[in-house]
Amino acid sequence: MRLDPFYLIVDRAEWIARLVPLGVKLVQLRIKDRTEAEIRGDIRKAKTVCCAHGCQLIVNDYWQLAIEEGCDFLHLGQEDLAGADLRAIRAAGLKLGLSTHDDVELETALAAEPDYVALGPVYPTILKQMKWAPQGLGRLSEWKARMGNLPLVAIGGLNVDRIDGVFAHGADSAAVVTDITLNSDPEGRTRQWLEATARWRR
Ligand SMILES: Cc1ncc(COP(=O)(O)OP(=O)(O)O)c(N)n1
Ligand SMILES: Cc1nc(C(=O)O)sc1CCOP(=O)(O)O
Numbered sequence: 001m002r003l004d005p006f007y008l009i010v011d012r013a014e015w016i017a018r019l020v021p022l023g024v025k026l027v028q029l030r031i032k033d034r035t036e037a038e039i040r041g042d043i044r045k046a047k048t049v050c051c052a053h054g055c056q057l058i059v060n061d062y063w064q065l066a067i068e069e070g071c072d073f074l075h076l077g078q079e080d081l082a083g084a085d086l087r088a089i090r091a092a093g094l095k096l097g098l099s100t101h102d103d104v105e106l107e108t109a110l111a112a113e114p115d116y117v118a119l120g121p122v123y124p125t126i127l128k129q130m131k132w133a134p135q136g137l138g139r140l141s142e143w144k145a146r147m148g149n150l151p152l153v154a155i156g157g158l159n160v161d162r163i164d165g166v167f168a169h170g171a172d173s174a175a176v177v178t179d180i181t182l183n184s185d186p187e188g189r190t191r192q193w194l195e196a197t198a199r200w201r202r
């Protein structure tokens with residue numbers, strides 16, 4: 001399986017309606033602190049937009065809703081994974097991406113036979129508090145060597161200037177939140193990301 005090199009992560013279906021039509025091909029809906037009904041509604045809206053634009057939608061955390069709403073790709077962290085029914089997820093045909101932050105988490109992730117592994121935070125992030133120090137680029141190369149052909153997603157503190165570095169160190173896709181959502185021109189920044197990742201979109 002091949003992932004698009006530009007992996008956008010947003011917290012509302014509205015972002016997906018704004019940015020996916022610009023040419024984004026891989027997007028995660030990562031919603032925190034909303035009701036189940038609201039999240040379900042956002043998943044439905046996101047699915048419709050992604051379907052219309054040939055964009056892969058990945059649902060974060062809410063594996064039961066992803067199954068119920070007929071989604072096809074899910075992202076789980078290690079704690080999410082511990083509480084999830086992997087057999088039900090696979091039986092529903094969902095592909096699965098997993099977070100990792102250290103050696104033990106990588107072993108756990110690989111044992112679950114995911115469709116990609118994410119490593120973070122590569123750089124300091126302002127999105128959320130993290131208990132891990134920034135991994136640095138060398139850690140991406142280490143992960144890639146241990147993962148074989150499995151796609152590797154880099155996440156945490158990425159911006160347009162850091163894209164080439166993560167790909168040169170083995171990442172297959174670069175995930176980003178605040179460099180786009182907190183930018184004064186999110187559409188313009190999205191276009192920059194699309195352009196900067198074009199050479200890695202082989
Ligand atoms: C691509 C990608 N990588 C890592 C994460 C983080 O997942 P998790 O550790 O479960 O933390 P939350 O995002 O749920 O706060 C991710 N969402 N996407
Ligand atoms: C959601 C998330 N997970 C991470 C991990 O390391 O698992 S880093 C991160 C935040 C990514 O946001 P930004 O691009 O704004 O730094």
Ligand SMILES: [Mg+2]
Pocket residue numbers: 060061075076077080
């Ligand atoms: Mg999670």
